[in-house]
Amino acid sequence: MSGRPTPRPTPSTDPERARQQLYDIVLVGGGSAGCVLAARLTERSDLRVLLLEAGTAASDLPEAVAFPPAWPTLVKTEANWGDTTVPQSAGTPSAEPGPGIPLPRGRGIGGSSAINAMVFGRGHRTSYRAWADHGAKGWDFDDLLPYFQRSETAVCGAPGRGTSGPLTVGPTADPNEVLAACLKGAVETGQRRAHDISGGLEEGFAPVDLNIVDGRRQSAADAYLTPVLDRPNLDVVTGATAHRLLFEGERCVGVEYGVHGRVHTARAAREVVLTAGTLGSASLLLRSGIGPERELREAGVEVFHALPGVGRNLHDHPRINLVHRTRRTVPPARGNHGEIIGLLRSRPDLDGPNLQLIFIDAPSPNPVAPVDNGFTIGVSPMRPFSRGTLRITSADPYAAPVIDPAYFTDERDVQAVLSGIATAREIAGSAALAAWGVEEVAPGPDVASPQALGRYARTVFQSYCHPVGTCALGEDESSVVDSELRVRGLAGLRVADGSVIPSIPSNNTNATVYAVAERAAVFLRDAV
Numbered sequence: 001m002s003g004r005p006t007p008r009p010t011p012s013t014d015p016e017r018a019r020q021q022l023y024d025i026v027l028v029g030g031g032s033a034g035c036v037l038a039a040r041l042t043e044r045s046d047l048r049v050l051l052l053e054a055g056t057a058a059s060d061l062p063e064a065v066a067f068p069p070a071w072p073t074l075v076k077t078e079a080n081w082g083d084t085t086v087p088q089s090a091g092t093p094s095a096e097p098g099p100g101i102p103l104p105r106g107r108g109i110g111g112s113s114a115i116n117a118m119v120f121g122r123g124h125r126t127s128y129r130a131w132a133d134h135g136a137k138g139w140d141f142d143d144l145l146p147y148f149q150r151s152e153t154a155v156c157g158a159p160g161r162g163t164s165g166p167l168t169v170g171p172t173a174d175p176n177e178v179l180a181a182c183l184k185g186a187v188e189t190g191q192r193r194a195h196d197i198s199g200g201l202e203e204g205f206a207p208v209d210l211n212i213v214d215g216r217r218q219s220a221a222d223a224y225l226t227p228v229l230d231r232p233n234l235d236v237v238t239g240a241t242a243h244r245l246l247f248e249g250e251r252c253v254g255v256e257y258g259v260h261g262r263v264h265t266a267r268a269a270r271e272v273v274l275t276a277g278t279l280g281s282a283s284l285l286l287r288s289g290i291g292p293e294r295e296l297r298e299a300g301v302e303v304f305h306a307l308p309g310v311g312r313n314l315h316d317h318p319r320i321n322l323v324h325r326t327r328r329t330v331p332p333a334r335g336n337h338g339e340i341i342g343l344l345r346s347r348p349d350l351d352g353p354n355l356q357l358i359f360i361d362a363p364s365p366n367p368v369a370p371v372d373n374g375f376t377i378g379v380s381p382m383r384p385f386s387r388g389t390l391r392i393t394s395a396d397p398y399a400a401p402v403i404d405p406a407y408f409t410d411e412r413d414v415q416a417v418l419s420g421i422a423t424a425r426e427i428a429g430s431a432a433l434a435a436w437g438v439e440e441v442a443p444g445p446d447v448a449s450p451q452a453l454g455r456y457a458r459t460v461f462q463s464y465c466h467p468v469g470t471c472a473l474g475e476d477e478s479s480v481v482d483s484e485l486r487v488r489g490l491a492g493l494r495v496a497d498g499s500v501i502p503s504i505p506s507n508n509t510n511a512t513v514y515a516v517a518e519r520a521a522v523f524l525r526d527a528v
């Protein structure tokens with residue numbers, strides 16, 4: 001399953017044919033997690049698996065998917081669901097409604113791994129400790145380590161990294177010159193030079209591993225699903241939107257879904273596994289009457305199984321951009337734009353890093369002034385305290401969910417960002433960047449007091465597109481799935497994607513989602 005397969009059409013099974021089959025396992029959602037599970041489960045020839053995906057086949061996704069520098073254009077295509085949060089106002093000092101924030105997520109085989117920015121990194125090991133807060137057993141970094149390793153072939157060969165997994169990951173050998181200067185500036189201003197910033201063991205600055213192989217994106221579909229599509233025990237239906245889950249008593253026995261306006265059913269003899277992502281999986285549970293009772297009633301959905309945690313605990317990494325104009329011309333991007341990151345602590349007494357700085361070889365859009373040549377330093381609180389919600393307003397499977405990540409409602413997230421901005425400014429002012437003729441355009445040097453910077457952070461940010469937590473893992477009343485990812489109080493139903501992550505890891509999320517899915521495959525295979 002390693003390397004980049006030659007692109008070829010993904011066959012879509014006829015839903016009528018799928019209706020006549022009795023599958024062992026039905027997977028809902030063909031993104032990062034769904035591709036892992038489809039591939040791993042069908043390694044066992046006695047397991048019949050159906051994968052339902054709302055979007056298109058991988059081969060029908062925009063060509064830009066393959067070309068790393070083009071990824072920002074993908075959010076404007078059909079490969080993105082196109083969600084926007086509710087106005088994010090709670091963090092603004094005046095409590096005036098702010099704008100809604102676009103929250104992209106992938107649609108199509110490969111899911112978000114087909115449109116993401118290709119940064120591949122585990123959270124720092126300390127950030128997984130909070131996973132036990134709600135009683136989750138066996139989900140510390142060391143427990144996840146075998147699954148991180150199983151997913152990857154890490155070309156850096158650092159200790160603790162995988163050597164034979166489907167994803168081939170490594171840092172760029174040739175970072176954009178302006179990003180290399182930023183790294184030099186970081187070290188010059190006293191930051192630690194890390195060796196393997198993707199491995200979960202280090203802090204400091206270094207080129208991060210990327211999901212790029214031979215200059216092209218390697219999505220979950222490329223690494224896991226496409227190479228195994230000809231397995232006779234795997235069917236895939238694309239364009240298939242799961243409407244609701246079907247039950248006999250308390251056992252989930254299948255899924256009702258729509259393709260081109262027609263409603264179909266798929267039956268699972270053993271389990272249905274939700275891999276529809278943080279927004280998709282929680283929405284499907286809610287539409288099926290599984291969730292907080294009052295909210296379900298308000299949405300006009302009959303309560304099937306009260307589970308208060310569904311849709312709660314939504315959180316994400318917000319990102320503030322410091323946008324710089326340079327006199328020297330920044331060379332065109334060759335990679336994913338963000339080839340070098342730093343993981344650092346906003347306060348020395350913390351147990352691990354809670355901030356990420358990412359150096360970006362293009363000026364991000366900003367509210368101050370247009371910049372046509374320059375670079376950006378993104379600053380993100382990596383262990384945010386703010387928590388929000390995902391809700392539905394009706395049982396309509398085609399209605400967008402109501403998404404409120406409640407960014408910056410916890411002041412500690414703002415304080416972390418202020419520390420990150422100070423570090424970013426030191427780096428931008430370093431001798432290593434002097435030859436570039438750097439001028440900070442946004443927020444701009446006049447925005448200097450903690451109050452003014454805090455206001456900027458709360459109001460001028462974007463989503464880093466890492467939502468998690470709506471079907472959180474644990475063993476208490478607020479958790480949705482137990483330590484083996486089974487939906488609490490029901491049978492035959494698991495969730496195994498970003499939504500189960502109870503507390504966001506201190507790095508970009510995809511590597512952790514792959515590990516969760518690798519582990520889910522073991523649970524499922526052991527269960528039969």
Ligand SMILES: Cc1cc2nc3c(=O)[nH]c(=O)nc-3n(C[C@H](O)[C@H](O)[C@H](O)COP(=O)(O)OP(=O)(O)OC[C@H]3O[C@@H](n4cnc5c(N)ncnc54)[C@H](O)[C@@H]3O)c2cc1C
Nearest residue numbers: 029031032033054111112116117118119242280498508510
């Ligand atoms: C623009 C962008 C940039 C990002 N950049 C990075 C990065 O650089 N590094 C990183 O680590 N992470 C990044 N992420 C986040 C990362 O890609 C996600 O955390 C990860 O892919 C989530 O995997 P998942 O399996 O939980 O969900 P997804 O990969 O989103 O898969 C969910 C799938 O379910 C399908 N689905 C949803 N609802 C239904 C339904 N009702 N019926 C059928 N199918 C359904 C969707 O179409 C989708 O294919 C980024 C994300 C985005 C959107």
